[in-house]
Amino acid sequence: MTIDASRGPQAAPPELVQLLTPEGERVEHPDYPLELTQDEVRGLYRDLTLVRRFDLEAVALQRQGELGIWASLLGQEAAQIGSGRALTDTDMAFPTYREHGVAWCRGVDPVKLLGLFRGVNHGGWDPAEHNFHLYTIVIGSQTLHAVGYAMGVQRDDAEAATIVYFGDGATSQGDVNEAFIWASVFNAPVVFFCQNNQWAISEPLEKQTRIPLYRRASGFGFPGVRVDGNDVLACLAVTRQALANARDGQGPTLIEAYTYRMGAHTTTDDPTRYRVASELEAWKLKDPIERLKAYMFKNRLADQEFFDAIDSEADTLARDMRKRCLEMPDPDPMAIFDHVYRDRHLLLEEERDQxxxxxxxxxxEGR
Amino acid sequence: MTTLSLSKAINEGLRKALEDDPKVLVMGEDVGKLGGVFRVTDGLQKDFGEDRVIDTPLAESGIIGTAIGLALRGYRPVCEIQFDGFVFPAADQIITQLAKMPLRSLGAIKLPVVVRIPCGGGIGAVEHHSESPEAYFTHTGGLRVVACSNPADAYTMIQQAIRSDDPVIFFEPKRRYWDKADVDVEAPGLPLEAAKVVREGRDVTMLAYGPMVKTCLEAAIAAEEDGRSLEVIDLRSLNPLDTATITGSVRRTGRCVVVHEAPVFNGFGAELAARITESCFYHLEAPVLRVGGFSTPYPPSRLEEHYLPDLDRVLDTVDRSLAF
Incomplete structure (x- = not known):
């Protein structure tokens, strides 16, 4: 079977919003002006570095048997920090299971993220506390929750936007397409933030789509934009604008953050079976942290002392996280029965008592 | 006291819930101007507006998924699945999200979502419009599953389901939608999880829910002419299950027949039979018998009268129980 290229991804070259080149050069985009103070740029660098360090420590904890599994965000820090820092306190975020960087921006204690992966709970934080929903493992399910939540925001006449995270693989799910339809039909204040990291476990993007993902939005009747997902400034600017539009009653936006999953899908995966090393090497040159660091050096936004201090802070964070992970107790066996129902449930009480x-x-018996 | 059809009783219950609590929403396909294909939501959109009685796009997973999101924002959505056989696209959201999310949050969040499902056969419908999928949901921890059988229960049970802070799957016996009965709208009604002895008897306990309660009551009247006294229990709630009412009855009669439309194999009756065997072993005069659908897909409507338990098949099973 031959495929007509004019119908495929090559139909027109995708546009990519970029404010910081891989070499660390600041470029302007007419639609996305961005003014940041020195402290704000430093803050972004700190976020990126700390979540990468946290993530590396989690991988190590898994390798040492302290976590059952871990889904690394390596390579996607800019997409998560840029979009996460665009949120206001009243905005609500719905993550997948890889949004450790967004969780960090929302103020969720990193150790709280480990419970699920250690097997002591299935999530275990209160979404309302930081306006950060629980991790969702079933691919794409949370997009509908986000749209429903946004419909609630509309009914409350509240000034808030909802953002929902998902990956390139999720765009094939029915739920994601239904979420697009619902958001469009109800003009829901929601931002669809798709981190296209090029791989859904072992399946490359072309197994999911024949057009650039951001263009899907036009078929649903709302704007779509592709942003350099390794450019924290561009991710911040583009997400900020999409959120503002949502709050302003202009409805949904699809953001495709074009990035790369530098690590394995999870710690159980072996990417050497399905992708070539040269691809990884090419993406290393686009590293989100290195380019920001280069920009900061060139523009004297920070000196070596600052970078050293951040590295030191990252190590402290990792040490603290490791310590508290190891201290995390196994739950009491009777906890199996807790929180299944809110109202009394006699059948479950009977099983629990037995x-x-x-x-x-x-x-x-010492057991 | 007012006379209402079962469908109108649910309508009135929904209306009351919408009046009582501004957070209650009704959502589903065609629930607005049309009032639902069975008219259960008739007139609600006109009185409560399009923001509270929401005509949704035609996608069941979307209905449940967005209802979950609305519940997370503090709303109490009541979703209509148009027909039993169309719940399956929503099964993922119901089973993987609705049932499990509160536990995932260690109790921080609640999901007071009601999923209304017209169920069962007997209306001469095409494929997918006559099924009884209750066992799929009773098997899922985190859900409550109830089935109403008459207008009075329907009126109170729908309001109780909406007030529950847990997700509730609410089965409505579609072939009984037009049955009328007196409804006391002031009566508090039984607790949602309580079974009800709807006819007392001595010889055999009949366990049924939804559309089969009426069939069992008719069987009891017919059996009486033969000098047999059947006790009929309307289970009302399948999960949780009112085991005390069931056990109390079976220990007295020593015999039990379970009647449902769903296939017998691995059906809800299997759970009942196993539990009764455990709790009433020394009182039983006969094994618990089940009568229901066959282990086939639901047949074309010209054959459904053979598939569905009717008076004769129910009485035949009663005979077999008494013959032990």
Whole structure:
């Protein structure tokens, strides 16, 4: 079967919003002006560095058997920090299971993210506390939750936007397409933030789409934009504008953050089976942290002392996280029955009592 | 006291819930101007507006998924799935998200979402419009599953389901939508999780829910002419299950027949039979027998009268129980 290229991804070259080149040169984009103070730029650098260090520590913890699995964000720091820092306190974020950087921006204690991966709970934070929803593992499900939440915001006449994260693979899910339709039809104040990291486990982007993902939006009736996902400034500017549009009653936007999953899908994955090393090498040259560092050096926004201090802070964060991870107790067996229902449920209470009685037969046996 | 059809009773219950709590929403396909294909939501959009009675795009997963989001924002959505056989596109959102998200949050969030599903056969419909999918949902921890059988229960149960802070799957017996009965709108009604003895008897306990309650009551009247006394229990709630009412009855009668439209194999009756065997073993005069659908897809409507348990098949099963 031959594929007509005019119908495919090559139909027209995709546009890419970029404010910082891989070499660290600041470039302007007419639609996305961005003024940042020195402290704000330094803050972004700190965020990027700290979440990368946190993520590396989590990978190490998995390798040492302290976590069952970990989904690394390596390479996607700019997409997550840029978009995460665009949010206001009243905005609501719906993550996948890889949004450790967004969680960081929302103020979620990094150790809270480990419970799920260590197997002591399935999430375990209060979404309302930081306006950061629980990690969702089923691919794309959370896009509908986000749109429903945004419909609630509309009904509350509130000044808030909702952002939902998902990957390139998720765009094939029915739920994501339904979310696009709902958001469009109800003009919901939601931003669809797709981190196109080029791989859905082992399947490359061309297994999911024949057109650039951001162009899907036009078929649903709202704007789509592709941003350099390794450019923290561009991610910040583009997301900020999309969120402002949403709050302003202009409805949804699809942002495709064009990036790369530098690590494995999760710690159980082996990318050497399906992708070539040269691809990784090419993307290393576009590293989100290196380009910001180069920009800061060139423009004297920070000196070596600053960078050293951030590295030191990152190590402290990692040490603290490791310590508290190891201290995380296994839950009590009876916790299996907790929080399944809010109202009384006699059937479950009966099972719980039977299990408690069974466990009590082992008392005094050192078990 | 007012006389209402079952469909109108649910309509009135929804209306009351919408009046009582501004956070209650009704959403689904065709629930607005049309009032739903069974007219259960008739007139609600006119009185409560398009923001509270929401005509949704035609996608069931989207209905449940967005309802979850609305619940996260503090709303209490009541979703209509148009027909039983169309719930499956939404099964993922119901089973992987709706049922499990509160636990995921260690109790920080609640999802007071009601999923209304017209269920069962007997209306001469085409494929996918006559199914009884309750066992898929009773098997899922985190959900409550209830089935109303008559207008009075329907009126109170829908309001109780909406008030529940847990997700509730609410089955409505579509072939009984037009059955009328007196409804006391002031009566508090039984707790949502309580079963009800709807006819007392001595010889055999009949367990049913939804559309089969009426069939069992008719069977009890017919059996009486033969000098047999059947006790009929309307389970009302399938998860949780009112085991005390069931056990109390079966220990007295020593015999039990479970009746449902769903296939017998691995159906809800299997759970009932196993539980009764455990809790009433020394009281049983006969094994718990089940009568229901066959282990086939639901047949074309010209055959459904053979598939669905009717008076004769129910009485035949009663005979077999008494013959032990």
């Amino acid at each position: 299990f408690a009685a069974y466990l009590s037969t082992f008392e005094g």
